[in-house]
Amino acid sequence: TAGFMLKKTVVMVGMMGAGKTAVGRALAQLLRVPFLDSDQEIEAAANMTVPEIFARDGEPFFRARETEVISRLLGGCPCILSTGGGAFLSPVNQANISHSGVAVWLDADLELLWTRVRHRDTRPLLRTADPKKTLTDLYAARVPEYSKADLRVPCAPPVAIEKMAQRVADVL
Ligand code: S3P
Numbered sequence: 001t002a003g004f005m006l007k008k009t010v011v012m013v014g015m016m017g018a019g020k021t022a023v024g025r026a027l028a029q030l031l032r033v034p035f036l037d038s039d040q041e042i043e044a045a046a047n048m049t050v051p052e053i054f055a056r057d058g059e060p061f062f063r064a065r066e067t068e069v070i071s072r073l074l075g076g077c078p079c080i081l082s083t084g085g086g087a088f089l090s091p092v093n094q095a096n097i098s099h100s101g102v103a104v105w106l107d108a109d110l111e112l113l114w115t116r117v118r119h120r121d122t123r124p125l126l127r128t129a130d131p132k133k134t135l136t137d138l139y140a141a142r143v144p145e146y147s148k149a150d151l152r153v154p155c156a157p158p159v160a161i162e163k164m165a166q167r168v169a170d171v172l
Contacts, residue, residue, distance in 0.1 A: 006033050006078040010172065011070075011097050013088035013149055014106040015139060016123050017116035019164060023106060024082035026165035034079040038087060041069045050084070054124035067092055074100045085138075086125075089145045098150070104168055105149035109156060110139050 010027070012020040021037055028035035039050055042065045046053055053062050066087055073081055074096055081101070087093050088103060097103050114135055117123060128134045146152075153168050 006031060009074055009076075009078050009101040010080050010168075011074075011088075011101045011103045012080065012082040012106060013097075013103050014085065014146055015108060015113050015135075015142065016085040016125075017113040018085075018106040018108040018155060019116075019161065020082040020085075020106055022161045023164045023168065024080045026161045027168050028080040030162075030165050030169055031080070034077065035082075036073055036079050037082040038066055038069050038073070039082075039084045041073065042066060045069070049122075051122060051124045051127075059124075063090065066090075067096075071096050085142070088149065089142060094145075094148060102151065102172070103149035104171075105146045105152045106164075106168075107146070107152050107154050110136060112155060112158065113139065 012024040014020055021039075024037070025035045042053065042062070043049055046065070048056070050062070053065070063086070066084060067090060070081070070083060070087060070093055073079070088097070088105075094103075114132060117126060117135065118131070121127075125138065126134055151171050153164075153171060155164065159167070
């Protein structure tokens with residue numbers, strides 16, 4: 001996409017397993033702009049993984065770092081910024097994102113999300129006795145917040161990551 005000029009940072013929001021990181025990275029390649037990921041930034045700064053941060057310092061500590069990182073990255077050059085699934089729930093993050101970015105909700109349905117997260121052990125929030133129920137409850141609680149994003153891109157029918165990135169580019 002030659003000549004595409006990104007005016008604002010595109011912030012990928014949505015549930016864990018929606019493909020924010022994979023699609024965000026492909027979108028950045030397509031548009032030839034930098035790609036950043038808030039979870040990766042938090043991990044690099046802490047020199048710990050997200051599960052380690054949750055275990056050692058707790059979720060509130062993680063959320064505080066997440067808000068700092070998102071605010072800092074929004075102050076930089078326009079880029080594609082993928083965020084963790086909980087980031088767009090915070091009113092402060094929502095305000096910061098709407099002020100200097102454009103929020104794109106990757107909207108995947110629960111069954112697709114479950115097939116993607118069920119075998120991974122990287123989500124501390126899903127380390128419960130009944131992770132499918134936890135995911136279902138999180139989904140129900142979060143959809144009203146994700147609906148506040150500027151743009152919504154459905155993940156159904158499913159397509160390859162590059163096509164998903166093209167879908168997002170088409171609505172920007
Ligand atoms: C979280 C999602 C994770 C990560 C953390 C909390 C959430 O990111 O930020 O485990 O609250 O949904 P992904 O959406 O990239 O899995």
